[in-house]
Amino acid sequence: MSSTDEPQKLEHVVVKSTLPRQPLPLNVDRRPIITERLTIRAFDASDLDALHELRRQPEVMKWTMQGRIDHDKEETQARLDVFLPPNDAKHYNYAICLKETGEFIGIGGFHGRISSFGWPEVGYMLKREFWGKGYATEFLKAWLVEYEKLPREEIERSVDPRSVVPIPAGDEDGEKDCTRAREVLIAVTEESNPRSHNILRKCGFELFCTWITTDSKDPDGVAKVVLPTFRYLPAPRS
Numbered sequence: 001m002s003s004t005d006e007p008q009k010l011e012h013v014v015v016k017s018t019l020p021r022q023p024l025p026l027n028v029d030r031r032p033i034i035t036e037r038l039t040i041r042a043f044d045a046s047d048l049d050a051l052h053e054l055r056r057q058p059e060v061m062k063w064t065m066q067g068r069i070d071h072d073k074e075e076t077q078a079r080l081d082v083f084l085p086p087n088d089a090k091h092y093n094y095a096i097c098l099k100e101t102g103e104f105i106g107i108g109g110f111h112g113r114i115s116s117f118g119w120p121e122v123g124y125m126l127k128r129e130f131w132g133k134g135y136a137t138e139f140l141k142a143w144l145v146e147y148e149k150l151p152r153e154e155i156e157r158s159v160d161p162r163s164v165v166p167i168p169a170g171d172e173d174g175e176k177d178c179t180r181a182r183e184v185l186i187a188v189t190e191e192s193n194p195r196s197h198n199i200l201r202k203c204g205f206e207l208f209c210t211w212i213t214t215d216s217k218d219p220d221g222v223a224k225v226v227l228p229t230f231r232y233l234p235a236p237r238s
């Protein structure tokens with residue numbers, strides 16, 4: 001299903017589903033995720049310089065909601081603080097490093113933001129010099145495995161109806177629970193970012209909605225942006 005709408009207020013419907021249990025594991029309890037070429041690990045206070053370098057690259061930052069590079073290290077420090085204790089239980093975001101050298105090349109995961117669709121949102125960014133080598137795909141595939149393994153809790157929340165994949169009520173007990181839905185992880189992209197679309201498709205996401213809204217990066221608040229939005233359905237837990 002795909003739809004393009006004018007700038008809008010997203011509609012909402014209340015569903016029952018699951019989400020990773022809060023609080024999320026603390027940084028200190030997160031074992032690094034090791035892939036063929038990457039070490040994906042919890043953030044550390046010493047990541048400031050490397051994160052600042054990443055967030056000073058205009059080619060990278062133009063795809064973020066901020067839309068511009070950080071002005072100074074204080075600004076980057078504020079971003080890093082969001083991923084360090086005592087804030088670590090609210091996000092599932094990781095530093096992406098080269099396995100061989102330990103070099104910090106990017107960040108990715110659930111950064112604590114609930115999308116306007118009502119579900120957690122995933123994001124990722126790599127330093128420009130590491131694009132085009134398959135690292136983001138390698139990261140996302142491995143991160144999703146860990147995300148799916150997190151303990152779940154039952155939730156009831158307001159979500160955009162377009163994102164909903166209903167679970168049919170069981171016949172056996174005659175229950176008519178039409179609000180039960182598959183858990184969803186959202187990725188909001190820009191139409192002009194096909195690299196990101198490719199990564200998501202290769203990692204099992206599907207495009208379910210394309211919408212238009214006011215571009216948060218436009219200082220005048222008039223420019224519009226087209227946002228193909230993808231969803232991933234973590235495997236149901238028994």
Ligand SMILES: CC(C)(COP(=O)(O)OP(=O)(O)OC[C@H]1O[C@@H](n2cnc3c(N)ncnc32)[C@H](O)[C@@H]1OP(=O)(O)O)[C@@H](O)C(=O)NCCC(=O)NCCS
Binds near residue numbers: 063136
């Ligand atoms: C998006 C980003 C993480 C991609 O990282 P990456 O390591 O280069 O991605 P990968 O190499 O794993 O995959 C990119 C895919 O897009 C393809 N691709 C590259 N340039 C492309 C282009 N201009 N048009 C279409 N596809 C393109 C690649 O070929 C690859 O697909 P393939 O493996 O099937 O060949 C990186 O470009 C980045 O940090 N961008 C800035 C931040 C950003 O955009 N984040 C996402 C916001 S939704």
